[in-house]
Amino acid sequence: MSGWNNPRVLIIEDDPLLGPSLEEYLNRRGFEARWLADERRWPEILPKGFDLLVLDLMLPHLPGELLLAEIRKRFSELPVLVLTAKRELESKKECFELGADDYLVKPFEVLELELRLKALLRRKRSLSCQERIGNVLVDLERGLLIRDGEEIVPSRRTWDLLLFLLKNRGKVISKEKILDHVWSDVIVNEETLRSYIKELRRLLPEGALQTFKGRGYLLRKDI
Numbered sequence: 001m002s003g004w005n006n007p008r009v010l011i012i013e014d015d016p017l018l019g020p021s022l023e024e025y026l027n028r029r030g031f032e033a034r035w036l037a038d039e040r041r042w043p044e045i046l047p048k049g050f051d052l053l054v055l056d057l058m059l060p061h062l063p064g065e066l067l068l069a070e071i072r073k074r075f076s077e078l079p080v081l082v083l084t085a086k087r088e089l090e091s092k093k094e095c096f097e098l099g100a101d102d103y104l105v106k107p108f109e110v111l112e113l114e115l116r117l118k119a120l121l122r123r124k125r126s127l128s129c130q131e132r133i134g135n136v137l138v139d140l141e142r143g144l145l146i147r148d149g150e151e152i153v154p155s156r157r158t159w160d161l162l163l164f165l166l167k168n169r170g171k172v173i174s175k176e177k178i179l180d181h182v183w184s185d186v187i188v189n190e191e192t193l194r195s196y197i198k199e200l201r202r203l204l205p206e207g208a209l210q211t212f213k214g215r216g217y218l219l220r221k222d223i
């Protein structure tokens with residue numbers, strides 16, 4: 001991913017006038033846009049790191065709906081905006097069910113396309129500030145947990161401990177490393193660590209935080 005200053009957009013559109021005009025407009029508006037006329041090349045181009053996809057439905061070689069489904073299988077988090085002349089509600093329903101994030105009917109104003117892409121980026125950015133552990137949502141921006149609709153603000157040390165375990169999620173982290181990182185400004189013993197581990201377990205789903213005797217602790221990835 002390119003970052004938020006110059007988001008990369010792939011435009012899959014076979015129209016030889018519309019495709020390059022959208023590419024030029026978005027490049028002038030701060031995006032890094034690339035036009036792809038032949039949709040069959042998407043497996044070669046899309047993995048090169050794009051933040052957004054603009055996908056025409058009516059393509060010459062592959063049905064757009066089939067292409068959308070295939071792309072969604074491989075790029076589950078990539079925001080996709082569908083472009084089409086199809087105005088029917090049934091078409092919109094099918095595209096959203098296949099994983100489209102937005103749907104824009106031709107003809108359209110390029111400013112509307114730009115605004116919709118920026119909205120998709122904001123949504124993506126918001127989601128990137130969140131982590132999920134089972135039924136608990138970790139809001140990294142606000143420094144709190146959301147469990148069953150309830151917002152929970154942990155203590156500073158508990159939050160620091162959670163962040164360190166999230167950073168190393170799926171790895172067994174030794175008690176020494178945790179103490180050095182989370183309590184770098186003060187000397188504490190393992191009993192203190194155990195009390196904070198106990199508090200964190202109370203906030204997280206059962207089984208999310210595991211103890212490996214003699215080795216350390218692991219925050220599971222598969223929960």
